[in-house]
Amino acid sequence: MAATGLLLGLILALGCFSEICVAIISFSSLQTTLVVTVSHPRRLLRAGEDKITVRWGLNQSLPAGTDSAYKTIKVQLCYAPISQVDRAWRKTEEHFSKDKTCQFKIVKMPYTTGNQTLEWTIERDVPTATYFVRTYALDANDHEVAYGQNTDAKKTTNLFEIQAISGRHVSLDIASVCFSVFSIVSLMGFFFVEKRTGRKAQQ
Amino acid sequence: MSDIEGSPGSSMHGVTGREPTFALSVASPMVPTDTTAKFDLPVDSEHKAKVFKLFSFANPHMRTFHLSWISFFTCFVSTFAAAPLVPIIRDNLNLKKQDIGNAGVASVSGSIFSRLVMGAVCDLLGPRYGCAFLIMLSAPTVFCMSFVSDAGGYIAVRFMIGFSLATFVSCQYWMSTMFNSKIIGLVNGTAAGWGNMGGGATQLLMPLVYDIIRRLGSTPFTAWRIAFFIPGCLHIIMGILVLTLGQDLPDGNLSSLQKKGDVAKDKFGKVLWYAVTNYRTWIFVLLYGYSMGVELSTDNVIAEYFYDRFNLKLHTAGIIAATFGMANLVARPFGGYASDKAAQLFGMRGRLWVLWSLQTLGGVFCIWLGRANSLPIAVLAMILFSIGAQAACGATFGIIPFISRRSLGIISGLTGAGGNFGSGLTQLIFFSTSRFSTASGLSWMGAMIVACTLPVTLVHFPQWGSMFFPPSKDVVKSTEEHYYSSEWNEDEKKKGMHSASLKFAENSRSERGKRVASAPTPPNTTPSHV
Numbered sequence: 172m173a174a175t176g177l178l179l180g181l182i183l184a185l186g187c188f189s190e191i192c193v194a195i196i197s198f199s200s201l202q203t204t205l206v207v208t209v210s211h212p213r214r215l216l217r218a219g220e221d222k223i224t225v226r227w228g229l230n231q232s233l234p235a236g237t238d239s240a241y242k243t244i245k246v247q248l249c250y251a252p253i254s255q256v257d258r259a260w261r262k263t264e265e266h267f268s269k270d271k272t273c274q275f276k277i278v279k280m281p282y283t284t285g286n287q288t289l290e291w292t293i294e295r296d297v298p299t300a301t302y303f304v305r306t307y308a309l310d311a312n313d314h315e316v317a318y319g320q321n322t323d324a325k326k327t328t329n330l331f332e333i334q335a336i337s338g339r340h341v342s343l344d345i346a347s348v349c350f351s352v353f354s355i356v357s358l359m360g361f362f363f364v365e366k367r368t369g370r371k372a373q374q
Numbered sequence: 375m376s377d378i379e380g381s382p383g384s385s386m387h388g389v390t391g392r393e394p395t396f397a398l399s400v401a402s403p404m405v406p407t408d409t410t411a412k413f414d415l416p417v418d419s420e421h422k423a424k425v426f427k428l429f430s431f432a433n434p435h436m437r438t439f440h441l442s443w444i445s446f447f448t449c450f451v452s453t454f455a456a457a458p459l460v461p462i463i464r465d466n467l468n469l470k471k472q473d474i475g476n477a478g479v480a481s482v483s484g485s486i487f488s489r490l491v492m493g494a495v496c497d498l499l500g501p502r503y504g505c506a507f508l509i510m511l512s513a514p515t516v517f518c519m520s521f522v523s524d525a526g527g528y529i530a531v532r533f534m535i536g537f538s539l540a541t542f543v544s545c546q547y548w549m550s551t552m553f554n555s556k557i558i559g560l561v562n563g564t565a566a567g568w569g570n571m572g573g574g575a576t577q578l579l580m581p582l583v584y585d586i587i588r589r590l591g592s593t594p595f596t597a598w599r600i601a602f603f604i605p606g607c608l609h610i611i612m613g614i615l616v617l618t619l620g621q622d623l624p625d626g627n628l629s630s631l632q633k634k635g636d637v638a639k640d641k642f643g644k645v646l647w648y649a650v651t652n653y654r655t656w657i658f659v660l661l662y663g664y665s666m667g668v669e670l671s672t673d674n675v676i677a678e679y680f681y682d683r684f685n686l687k688l689h690t691a692g693i694i695a696a697t698f699g700m701a702n703l704v705a706r707p708f709g710g711y712a713s714d715k716a717a718q719l720f721g722m723r724g725r726l727w728v729l730w731s732l733q734t735l736g737g738v739f740c741i742w743l744g745r746a747n748s749l750p751i752a753v754l755a756m757i758l759f760s761i762g763a764q765a766a767c768g769a770t771f772g773i774i775p776f777i778s779r780r781s782l783g784i785i786s787g788l789t790g791a792g793g794n795f796g797s798g799l800t801q802l803i804f805f806s807t808s809r810f811s812t813a814s815g816l817s818w819m820g821a822m823i824v825a826c827t828l829p830v831t832l833v834h835f836p837q838w839g840s841m842f843f844p845p846s847k848d849v850v851k852s853t854e855e856h857y858y859s860s861e862w863n864e865d866e867k868k869k870g871m872h873s874a875s876l877k878f879a880e881n882s883r884s885e886r887g888k889r890v891a892s893a894p895t896p897p898n899t900t901p902s903h904v
Contacts, residue, residue: 259471336593337523337595338599339520343520343596344520346520347518351513351514351518354513355511358506
């Protein structure tokens with residue numbers, strides 16, 4: 172992981188020389204220093220109802236002082252590759268400004284050493300898809316410096332599915348039907364009334 | 375050239391999109407005013423208005439104009455209402471790019487058929503009921519959006535809402551019963567252009583309504599469904615207004631309209647034959663597919679494009695997308711005006727060059743739009759693209775009336791259908807597949823516009839020439855009379871059925887441009903632009 176990360180970083184650095192690189196942060200320049208686990212009550216979770224528990228913390232096998240620059244933690248809900256197929260608006264890009272993988276913020280809070288746990292109720296605007304959780308560590312300038320995710324580098328393990336709310340309501344359906352019926356009835360009403368007055372006028 | 379007063383369009387079922395700036399009224403010696411009639415506007419012997427007074431709501435003529443264009447506008451609003459909300463809808467219904475593209479194709483395909491049926495409906499029930507029936511029967515389809523829960527339902531509902539675009543036909547038909555044929559061109563062009571603006575207005579309206587509903591506490595996946603009640607209610611309101619305030623004829627009498635319909639009409643089969651066998655018809659069907667067609671396609675994709683590419687908020691993307699459609703207010707009439715001006719100087723050749731230039735420029739700016747990486751450049755490219763494409767629509771209908779006199783109605787209808795077909799095709803090829811990003815889809819669409827505009831170089835009139843070639847040297851073939859009377863056979867000519875065509879031929883001599891002076895023009899006859 173570190174080797175490929177380094178290689179990608181190098182290629183990107185070379186690529187950067189042909190572009191104007193002003194504070195462009197790319198994903199591959201980050202180190203994986205955080206360990207994240209997610210637990211959930213069942214495989215298929217319901218938006219607006221179910222909760223997930225996210226645990227994150229610094230990888231204990233790393234030397235002390237690795238997290239000296241970390242000031243803030245940002246935990247995000249991210250799309251798994253299977254939910255990105257044919258959906259370019261969820262595409263993974265190297266540069267953070269263009270990356271659309273993680274579109275939902277679970278929490279953003281100051282960084283503290285040691286393990287943290289959070290219980291999060293899935294919001295009602297989360298669409299139906301397969302997800303994983305990623306945690307970014309930000310420095311004092313709010314730039315990402317490290318990350319961790321609950322799945323592997325290829326994003327194939329520990330994924331979970333969320334079922335969105337339908338957005339439909341019985342009251343909405345009833346209102347729809349009422350308005351539609353009104354439209355048809357008033358049209359027919361006008362038509363027949365005018366026909367009848369027309370016939371009367373002719374008599 | 376003599377001062378052309380009251381210049382005119384004699385397209386009865388006119389769909390000319392151009393606007394000769396001087397044809398705001400028809401002067402008395404040209405068309406005698408009926409002084410016994412008590413209307414707000416001066417009228418002719420059929421009580422059709424001779425004057426187009428834009429800011430009046432006088433019954434029945436101007437009131438009809440406003441009811442008519444606003445109905446058409448409303449149908450455009452509802453047909454494209456989903457487009458600016460796609461970023462929300464795609465998450466709610468778990469749509470893929472193919473689904474979104476297919477829905478866009480569906481939204482413009484329905485009206486190809488409904489427009490054909492609408493003509494018959496107007497003949498049977500009159501334009502007022504034609505319009506009211508369509509707009510009120512399509513209101514339930516708009517309300518159906520609240521039931522949609524997957525891609526299939528979404529595509530089906532957008533297909534059904536798209537039927538309502540046939541109000542275009544009732545709009546134009548209704549205008550032709552209310553306005554004199556010499557100003558019908560301007561009237562119909564304005565109505566068509568302003569109706570098309572609905573595609574722009576909806577990009578502004580729907581995100582705004584969605585925002586308000588969200589602020590009132592609704593969750594996104596419900597808020598967009600509630601937002602659809604607005605266009606739905608607009609349908610009902612306009613339908614009721616049309617029924618209560620509108621009337622079929624200036625005198626308010628439907629049955630006499632039906633009686634008139636029985637007067638010696640041309641045979642449909644013959645009219646269709648002359649439309650279909652004229653190669654120019656098909657060139658313009660293709661061309662309109664790449665001016666009006668790309669306008670409709672862009673209405674469907676542009677808001678989502680700006681939202682995704684430049685990370686804008688929904689209502690910001692909507693505002694930008696709206697400027698595309700709203701440019702119709704001036705761009706389409708401008709195209710017609712440019713066509714007229716070019717005709718004054720260079721005749722039909724001028725019209726063809728104006729059309730080719732406007733449409734090709736539109737295509738070039740579309741290529742630029744797809745490649746633009748910064749927001750200001752993209753907006754600039756989009757605005758220039760909109761002006762090019764919409765002006766080309768106006769310029770197209772500056773030429774259509776000259777293709778045929780006998781089959782004008784069908785050729786106009788085929789051209790209009792070509793617009794929708796081109797839109798469906800473009801969305802299918804470039805915006806329904808993950809092979810192209812939307813950005814490259816736009817650029818490819820621009821390239822296709824440039825390529826599909828080239829056939830206009832092939833349009834040749836023996837009496838006026840073409841873009842590159844002069845008119846025919848043959849003494850007989852180079853007259854307007856020969857061209858327009860060749861649509862009638864000997865029997866029909868013996869019966870004198872071609873007299874209107876001959877009159878039109880005489881009046882169309884203005885399409886020679888400055889060379890008109892060489893053809894003898896009887897005094898007091900205004901060369902009429904159709």
